[in-house]
Amino acid sequence: MKSIDLRSDTVTKPSKGMLAAMSAAEVGDDVFGEDPTVNRLQNEVADLLGKESAVFVPSGTMSNQIAVRIHTSPGEEAIAESGCHIRNYESGAAAALSGVSICSVDGKRGILAAEQVASHIRKGYEWEPRPRLVCLENTHNKAGGTVYPLETIQEIGHVARENHLAFHLDGARLWNATAATGISEKDYAAPFDTISVCLSKGLGTPIGSVLVGSSDHMLQARRIRKMLGGGMRQVGILAAAGLYALEHHRGELAQDHEKASVLASGLAAFSCVTLDPDDVETNIIMFDINDGRDALTIISELSNAGVRMVAFGPKTIRVTTHRDISSEDIDLALERAFTVLN
Ligand SMILES: Cc1ncc(COP(=O)(O)O)c(C=O)c1O
Incomplete structure (x- = not known):
């Protein structure tokens, strides 16, 4: 995978x-x-x-x-x-x-x-x-x-x-x-x-x-x-x-922002995620986990499911979109994240 x-x-x-x-x-x-x-x-x-x-x-x-x-x-x-x-x-x-x-x-x-x-x-x-x-x-x-x-x-x-x-x-x-x-x-x-x-x-x-x-x-x-x-x-x-x-590549950066916006809306729909998609202005998303689990536990489970994110605090996770991630990857990442975050 x-x-x-x-x-x-x-x-x-x-x-x-x-x-x-x-x-x-x-x-x-x-x-x-x-x-x-x-x-x-x-x-x-x-x-x-x-x-x-x-x-x-x-x-x-x-x-x-x-x-x-x-x-x-x-x-x-x-x-x-x-x-x-x-x-x-x-x-x-x-x-x-x-x-x-x-x-x-x-x-x-x-x-x-x-x-x-x-x-x-x-x-x-x-x-x-x-x-x-x-x-x-x-x-x-x-x-x-x-x-x-x-x-x-x-x-x-x-x-x-x-x-x-x-x-x-x-x-x-x-x-x-x-x-x-x-x-x-x-x-x-x-x-x-x-x-x-x-x-x-x-x-x-x-x-x-x-x-x-x-x-x-x-x-x-x-x-x-x-x-x-x-x-x-x-x-x-x-x-x-x-x-x-x-x-x-410079002229294509806005596409990364669009992908981040779609991803943020998808992540915000999980009840264990605290995130306001309107706060996402560019290609970086920061969200908190609110169900008592640690960010490190979550990112390890996500990694096993085939999605890599990074911990930025005990309960905080960073997600970044970039030119090697397609719109299809965003959909697939949300599908895979479902098994961990839902
Ligand atoms: C805001 C900011 N400044 C500076 C740097 C440092 O860049 P480098 O990793 O090339 O040392 C980074 C790296 O992620 C960054 O995010």
Whole structure:
């Protein structure tokens, strides 16, 4: 039985067209800045996000952590939403690699208000960490793929600027925010100093993220990337996957959102599932189990039935749609889930 893998949008395999583009890529040594395909990808993503420059990196984690390192010094503090990836799922890297503590603020479904950010900026006493950075996440993974309202981003950007704080976006799934709202990536990116976008989530490449910002910041990013061991050589083969995904896969992300909406309605019909399908804005669904069973027990039973999901808390399960899941897979997943959830 082929299992239907809904654990993450990172599980996608490169499409045929993507593999062909990868094998045809012109390459060079990127540490010398001489890989023409990497340079093309960097220019294209910088243009898309309306910034001067970009750096191709192996992962979203490295991209975010390079940004944290650029904007801060040891002993300083970054303000971020409590459930964000930078704080929870990057192995403590902000503390380990940059000596930075995170002031975590509870958002509403992952979304912070400008007043909340303003009220958490410390006043500058010598015994306090110095505030230096504000990080947002759009879409917000742990909150269930929620989209930041543009106006809220702009208001938080204003607070950051007024207080001389740098402003970074973890835009691992910024493409999904654009697909959901029609607001361009450029408009979303405008208030930020740096933005990290991932190519290996819904866009379906095997690897790769891009950090964008000013030329000065990207010069620093290249140095920090090398320090972290992320200087790569003939990686035009991977950049070609990214270029292909931007051209051919980006426009299809809305289909993942439609599949998530159908799946959410089906899941919400099970009485042991607590989920409002109207809360599902993009390709991620978070739901709770309310019949006393643990999320881990449920996902193990679902896995035996041929549907893979992932636990995100004692009672919380995440489901993610992606380009390797068809509409028929969604119907089949609901059929299989019936045996466990009904
Ligand atoms: C919101 C968000 N940011 C960053 C990352 C990190 O990406 P990577 O797995 O490429 O390190 C992820 C990964 O799932 C993510 O969901």
